[in-house]
Amino acid sequence: MEINNRTVRLNERPNGLPEKKIWSFNEENFDLKLDDNQFIIKNEFISLDPAMRGWLNDARSYIKPVNIGDVMRAGTVGKIIKSNNKYYNEGDYVSGWGGVQDYTITNGENFQKINDDKVAKESYLGVLGMPGFTAYFGILREGKIKEGETVVVSAAAGAVGSVVGQIAKIKGCKVIGIAGGENKCKYVTEELNFDHCLDYKSDNFFSELKDKCKGGVDVYFDNVGGSLLNHMLIFISKGARIVICGAISQYNSQKVVGPSNYLSLLVNRASMKGMVVFDYVKDYGLAQKEMRDWILTGKLKSNEDIYEGIENFHEIFLKLFNGEKKGKLILKL
Numbered sequence: 001m002e003i004n005n006r007t008v009r010l011n012e013r014p015n016g017l018p019e020k021k022i023w024s025f026n027e028e029n030f031d032l033k034l035d036d037n038q039f040i041i042k043n044e045f046i047s048l049d050p051a052m053r054g055w056l057n058d059a060r061s062y063i064k065p066v067n068i069g070d071v072m073r074a075g076t077v078g079k080i081i082k083s084n085n086k087y088y089n090e091g092d093y094v095s096g097w098g099g100v101q102d103y104t105i106t107n108g109e110n111f112q113k114i115n116d117d118k119v120a121k122e123s124y125l126g127v128l129g130m131p132g133f134t135a136y137f138g139i140l141r142e143g144k145i146k147e148g149e150t151v152v153v154s155a156a157a158g159a160v161g162s163v164v165g166q167i168a169k170i171k172g173c174k175v176i177g178i179a180g181g182e183n184k185c186k187y188v189t190e191e192l193n194f195d196h197c198l199d200y201k202s203d204n205f206f207s208e209l210k211d212k213c214k215g216g217v218d219v220y221f222d223n224v225g226g227s228l229l230n231h232m233l234i235f236i237s238k239g240a241r242i243v244i245c246g247a248i249s250q251y252n253s254q255k256v257v258g259p260s261n262y263l264s265l266l267v268n269r270a271s272m273k274g275m276v277v278f279d280y281v282k283d284y285g286l287a288q289k290e291m292r293d294w295i296l297t298g299k300l301k302s303n304e305d306i307y308e309g310i311e312n313f314h315e316i317f318l319k320l321f322n323g324e325k326k327g328k329l330i331l332k333l
């Protein structure tokens with residue numbers, strides 16, 4: 001069986017916002033030969049995540065960088081087309097780290113079967129996948145939310161933020177989202193049921209933020225970092241928890257902006273703690289089961305923004321940073 005595999009490999013490391021030239025787009029033909037225990041997946045959906053920007057840097061992090069010449073690391077959902085593994089059969093759907101390519105050969109390590117005829121397969125890259133787990137463990141285990149508390153979440157229309165706010169609503173919190181643009185804010189309040197959503201691109205953003213946070217913020221779930229994080233420190237209440245999930249405003253920046261208002265943590269006996277979703281891997285199943293139940297009972301909405309064509313990978317990837325997408329960004333092959 002001859003396989004024609006289109007791949008996106010890392011060509012060079014970026015400076016600032018990645019340019020198209022950092023990738024190579026390839027067609028790689030090979031005769032399919034599987035070793036014992038191996039199977040081959042035809043990838044159908046590829047997850048595009050802000051973390052991918054960090055994996056391009058040759059720097060110490062929670063995971064190794066992608067090497068020059070390697071297929072770009074990415075979460076995938078696909079269908080097994082041939083298997084020499086007794087636990088995985090032809091026709092099974094799996095999610096895992098398949099990379100930006102048409103086909104992945106694996107022995108199953110870091111792959112999970114998807115046995116679900118009720119929820120869309122691509123949701124296993126969003127609310128029932130890594131971003132959903134980040135939201136679930138971030139807001140429940142790190143944010144430690146309690147009924148009646150006030151929660152603020154940035155990048156609220158995105159894959160993680162949209163789930164954070166919905167879980168906080170399920171748990172009886174007052175939820176304020178922050179997102180870019182009127183349309184996204186409308187989506188956050190009208191479809192996701194947040195109490196408020198503030199447009200950080202509008203002129204009166206800071207006065208509105210001050211007004212909505214005047215009762216004190218118990219949990220700030222930070223996806224954005226930079227000056228917004230600094231600003232949020234002013235509004236925290238006594239014993240507040242700031243969950244440092246990400247800092248997308250800084251990922252392409254040459255000069256990182258940090259929080260100078262940090263003494264607010266002292267005054268308010270508050271905590272600010274970073275989290276990495278991979279630390280919760282042993283409990284992914286629990287989170288997946290509970291969130292799937294919430295989806296099926298209409299309490300939790302999943303929203304995937306899907307674009308087609310591996311040849312458009314670069315342009316679609318940039319949508320993470322230019323505000324041009326809503327919900328979980330996915331590339332369909």
Ligand SMILES: NC(=O)c1ccc[n+]([C@@H]2O[C@H](COP(=O)([O-])OP(=O)(O)OC[C@H]3O[C@@H](n4cnc5c(N)ncnc54)[C@H](OP(=O)(O)O)[C@@H]3O)[C@@H](O)[C@H]2O)c1
Nearest residue numbers: 050155158159160179180223246247248249275276277323
């Ligand atoms: N710690 C972990 O284990 C973990 C796991 C997954 C994700 N994360 C982090 O969580 C954050 C959200 O990830 P996600 O997958 O849910 O992405 P996402 O929110 O679906 O997409 C990124 C969004 O960030 C906003 N954004 C982009 N540039 C911005 C800027 N300069 N200032 C303010 N907002 C900006 C954009 O929304 P607007 O249009 O609203 O600006 C964009 O849609 C990221 O920082 C990511 O690195 C962390």
